[in-house]
Amino acid sequence: MPVPLAPYPTPPAPYTPPANGAQSQLVCSGCRNLLLYPVGANSVCCAVCNAVTAVPPPGTEMAQLVCGGCHTLLMYIRGATSVQCSCCHTVNLALEANQVAHVNCGNCRMLLMYQYGARSVKCAVCNFVTSVGASASATEQKFNN
Ligand SMILES: [Zn+2]
Ligand SMILES: [Zn+2]
Numbered sequence: 612m613p614v615p616l617a618p619y620p621t622p623p624a625p626y627t628p629p630a631n632g633a634q635s636q637l638v639c640s641g642c643r644n645l646l647l648y649p650v651g652a653n654s655v656c657c658a659v660c661n662a663v664t665a666v667p668p669p670g671t672e673m674a675q676l677v678c679g680g681c682h683t684l685l686m687y688i689r690g691a692t693s694v695q696c697s698c699c700h701t702v703n704l705a706l707e708a709n710q711v712a713h714v715n716c717g718n719c720r721m722l723l724m725y726q727y728g729a730r731s732v733k734c735a736v737c738n739f740v741t742s743v744g745a746s747a748s749a750t751e752q753k754f755n756n
């Protein structure tokens with residue numbers, strides 16, 4: 612005889628308290644410390660310097676990188692191509708694996724798209740290979756304080 616199903620199978624928990632994982636991060640606008648805050652908060656008060664940092668609106672995907680000049684953790688809106696450090700004013704390239712950049716063909720000036728990380732782009736029009744790997748020098752200039 613098969614055992615009949617219980618009339619009340621254990622229901623999946625309808626409400627999961629945001630204990631683990633429901634936290635997000637941002638960098639304090641005052642002391643640049645990395646702050647953890649519960650998802651849904653509008654602003655975060657820093658425990659270190661008491662500065663209130665506004666949380667970016669939901670849907671704004673934030674990414675992080677470490678400043679190449681002073682190694683401060685910087686936050687930026689995903690999709691941005693460069694981030695200027697508020698501490699040392701170094702402009703950091705925001706290299707996203709899936710981000711697309713543009714370059715003009717070195718031969719016919721056609722606007723080409725390529726994925727970050729690519730060293731060169733081959734033009735679909737004239738087949739000229741444009742090197743993009745070393746083109747970061749223009750954004751590496753530092754501003755002297
Ligand atoms: Zn702070
Ligand atoms: Zn910096």
Ligand SMILES: [Zn+2]
Pocket residue numbers: 716717718719720721734735736737738739
């Ligand atoms: Zn071309």
